[in-house]
Amino acid sequence: RLICDRExxxxxxTPEEYWTVAASVTSDGSAPFEARLVTHEGEKLKKFTxxxxxxxxxxKRAVETSKFAIESVExxxxxxxxxxxFTTSTLQQEASRKLGFNAANTMRVAQRLYxxxxxxxxxxxxxxxxxxxxxxMAGEAxxxxxxxxxxEFGDNYVPDSPRVYKTKAKxxxxxxxCIRPTSFSRHPSKVHGLDQDQRRLYELIWKRAxxxxxxxxxxxxxxxxxxxxxKKTGLRATGSVVLFDGFLRxxxxxxxxxxxxxxxxxxxKVRQGAGADARDVKADQHFTQPPPRYSEASLVKRLEELGxxxxxxxxxxxxxxxxxxxxxxxxxxxxxxxxxRIVTAFLENFFRRYVEYDFTAxxxxxxxxxxxxxxxxxxxxxxxxxxxxxxxxxxxELRITDVLEALNVALAPLIFPKKADGSDPxxxxxxxxxxxxxxxxxxxxFIGCSNYPNCNFTRQLSAAEGDAAAEGDRVLGIDPxxxxxxxxxxxxxxxxxxxxxxxxxxxxxxxRAGIPKxxxxxxxxxxxxxxLLSLPREVGPHPEDGEMIxxxxxxxxxxxxxxxTYANLPSIDDVFEIGLNxxxxxxxxxxxxxxxxxxxxxxxxxxxxxxxxxxxPVNVMDGRYGPYIKHQKTNxxxxxxxxxxxxxxxxxxxxxxxxxxxxxxxxxxATKKKAAAPKKEAAKPAAKKAATKKAPAKKAAxxATKKAAxxxxxx
Numbered sequence: 001r002l003i004c005d006r007e008x009x010x011x012x013x014t015p016e017e018y019w020t021v022a023a024s025v026t027s028d029g030s031a032p033f034e035a036r037l038v039t040h041e042g043e044k045l046k047k048f049t050x051x052x053x054x055x056x057x058x059x060k061r062a063v064e065t066s067k068f069a070i071e072s073v074e075x076x077x078x079x080x081x082x083x084x085x086f087t088t089s090t091l092q093q094e095a096s097r098k099l100g101f102n103a104a105n106t107m108r109v110a111q112r113l114y115x116x117x118x119x120x121x122x123x124x125x126x127x128x129x130x131x132x133x134x135x136x137m138a139g140e141a142x143x144x145x146x147x148x149x150x151x152e153f154g155d156n157y158v159p160d161s162p163r164v165y166k167t168k169a170k171x172x173x174x175x176x177x178c179i180r181p182t183s184f185s186r187h188p189s190k191v192h193g194l195d196q197d198q199r200r201l202y203e204l205i206w207k208r209a210x211x212x213x214x215x216x217x218x219x220x221x222x223x224x225x226x227x228x229x230x231k232k233t234g235l236r237a238t239g240s241v242v243l244f245d246g247f248l249r250x251x252x253x254x255x256x257x258x259x260x261x262x263x264x265x266x267x268x269k270v271r272q273g274a275g276a277d278a279r280d281v282k283a284d285q286h287f288t289q290p291p292p293r294y295s296e297a298s299l300v301k302r303l304e305e306l307g308x309x310x311x312x313x314x315x316x317x318x319x320x321x322x323x324x325x326x327x328x329x330x331x332x333x334x335x336x337x338x339x340x341r342i343v344t345a346f347l348e349n350f351f352r353r354y355v356e357y358d359f360t361a362x363x364x365x366x367x368x369x370x371x372x373x374x375x376x377x378x379x380x381x382x383x384x385x386x387x388x389x390x391x392x393x394x395x396x397e398l399r400i401t402d403v404l405e406a407l408n409v410a411l412a413p414l415i416f417p418k419k420a421d422g423s424d425p426x427x428x429x430x431x432x433x434x435x436x437x438x439x440x441x442x443x444x445x446f447i448g449c450s451n452y453p454n455c456n457f458t459r460q461l462s463a464a465e466g467d468a469a470a471e472g473d474r475v476l477g478i479d480p481x482x483x484x485x486x487x488x489x490x491x492x493x494x495x496x497x498x499x500x501x502x503x504x505x506x507x508x509x510x511x512r513a514g515i516p517k518x519x520x521x522x523x524x525x526x527x528x529x530x531x532l533l534s535l536p537r538e539v540g541p542h543p544e545d546g547e548m549i550x551x552x553x554x555x556x557x558x559x560x561x562x563x564x565t566y567a568n569l570p571s572i573d574d575v576f577e578i579g580l581n582x583x584x585x586x587x588x589x590x591x592x593x594x595x596x597x598x599x600x601x602x603x604x605x606x607x608x609x610x611x612x613x614x615x616x617p618v619n620v621m622d623g624r625y626g627p628y629i630k631h632q633k634t635n636x637x638x639x640x641x642x643x644x645x646x647x648x649x650x651x652x653x654x655x656x657x658x659x660x661x662x663x664x665x666x667x668x669x670a671t672k673k674k675a676a677a678p679k680k681e682a683a684k685p686a687a688k689k690a691a692t693k694k695a696p697a698k699k700a701a702x703x704a705t706k707k708a709a710x711x712x713x714x715x
């Protein structure tokens with residue numbers, strides 16, 4: 001819901017124009033520094049005071065024609081304290097920002113560091129327990145950190161007293177201390193036996209924990225006010241100087257989203273009352289930006305702020321969103337999929353109580369009370385089920401049309417975006433009086449016309465303004481051979497090309513062709529459409545049997561075909577360019593290895609090394625359903641959040657071991673149907689079965705008699 005709510009904010013966001021005016025200022029021969037306009041015509045400027053080019057240019061002329069002087073120079077000292085050591089959530093956030101790790105990968109690597117590596121012949125854990133919401137640090141660890149800080153950086157980097165932190169997170173249990181190195185003397189550069197990811201994460205944890213016990217940074221923030229002689233125009237320059245770097249020498253916390261850099265520049269020394277010259281005056285246009293989509297780091301932070309989830313659940317929660325197709329990732333940001341938005345809209349409209357943020361947070365508290373023995377779990381479940389089942393019964397009485405109309409309203413920014421001309425976004429583009437609405441079908445939800453079956457207009461859910469999907473069918477031109485129209489159409493499964501129209505009372509459908517992946521429909525023209533309609537393309541006769549080899553575009557992508565043998569092609573361009581020699585080679589390779597890259601002769605994506613027990617190779621292979629790990633006859637699926645390039649032998653061994661523990665999938669045996677027995681003989685098998693059932697009872701009776709006899713003899 002958080003992700004969907006943010007997407008809705010972005011969709012309904014209306015950018016607002018504003019302007020800023022800045023100049024390069026010098027005083028008494030000083031180095032130039034930038035100053036921004038803050039006062040115009042005697043009034044203090046607000047963000048949207050200069051909201052058009054006319055007012056901005058007028059302000060620019062006022063700066064250019066004014067004479068300025070330095071009115072004041074104010075320098076204020078400030079301190080910047082280090083951030084606390086890592087908890088599970090802050091580790092996931094910082095690893096996402098600085099290392100590009102997702103939450104699942106962060107926890108997997110941290111688990112290895114916690115379990116330890118071989119140091120001096122014994123396994124030694126490098127970090128403390130990594131599933132924690134506590135920020136406190138053990139006294140001996142603080143003493144160790146202060147000793148290492150003094151040795152590495154000097155006594156002036158050690159604060160007078162140890163730093164003590166308290167958690168601010170809701171529902172924090174603080175059952176464990178913070179995530180820190182087990183020994184601060186193990187400098188990251190001196191620890192051997194780690195792979196690249198483990199070394200980077202250990203260094204991040206070591207630096208953060210060390211910095212948390214270092215002296216604060218001391219800065220000086222300077223503000224220079226520059227005013228015109230008539231006091232109607234004012235400029236301001238801000239900057240800062242680091243007087244003592246403190247913990248910043250070792251570590252600086254990352255940020256989720258870039259913030260303004262104003263105030264980060266170093267200003268020259270200027271004298272109060274001195275004259276000032278403003279040159280190179282610029283008026284820049286800006287537009288307000290919508291809130292950014294959530295990254296893993298910012299989403300985990302938001303969950304923690306709301307008190308939703310526990311340190312051990314963040315990684316699995318985010319993985320589930322991806323694995324079930326509720327979201328997609330775009331530049332490491334969460335983008336809700338249509339399926340996810342429909343589910344969320346349905347729950348918000350008909351089960352709102354159960355998707356409220358405070359309901360989830362309060363549920364966490366109630367579960368804590370149950371675990372502490374303060375609340376009876378059976379009573380809790382009875383009360384929950386009583387209300388929930390009543391809600392389900394109420395929803396069950398609604399008609400499907402009522403539900404769909406409620407979703408039409410809730411998802412309007414997604415499925416019916418406003419049009420630039422102000423026309424009704426729900427008006428059907430194919431007929432005069434039809435209304436577009438959300439509909440459900442065998443393969444999921446889509447947008448269709450209310451006049452169905454008289455109007456067959458359909459399209460996918462998302463229809464951003466200006467897309468071909470929102471505009472309906474588009475005629476690309478006339479096929480010179482058939483003299484029929486070539487049309488780009490938008491169906492419920494996406495865009496496609498169609499030659500001509502289906503005639504009334506005719507069962508013969510017009511020829512159609514799907515749009516290959518990577519082709520943009522706005523760039524599609526008649527030439528490319530005819531290329532797609534011409535498929536399959538004849539490449540040439542096979543030299544062995546003379547049968548024609550064809551190239552085409554199928555359900556699983558581009559291919560070449562000879563007889564019943566299909567061989568995949570890398571791209572759609574190969575369909576139109578491949579020659580006979582290469583096609584024959586691909587067909588031969590496919591016949592030699594019918595299972596493709598999944599076969600024994602396939603080349604591995606990555607060789608991980610020899611298995612420590614068998615000595616046999618462990619490799620990463622490319623399979624039909626994605627990459628997997630292969631050792632002898634064991635195939636283990638590679639998790640989606642672990643890339644084939646990053647996987648190591650240490651990652652692969654637990655996956656193989658887990659797969660070997662699972663029982664093999666039982667294959668169903670084909671059973672032959674027995675001929676029906678004659679009716680007269682039907683009673684005989686039944687009698688035999690009845691006799692067979694009684695036999696075990698007789699055996700059991702005999703065994704009981706023998707046992708009783710033995711017992712009597714023993715007595």
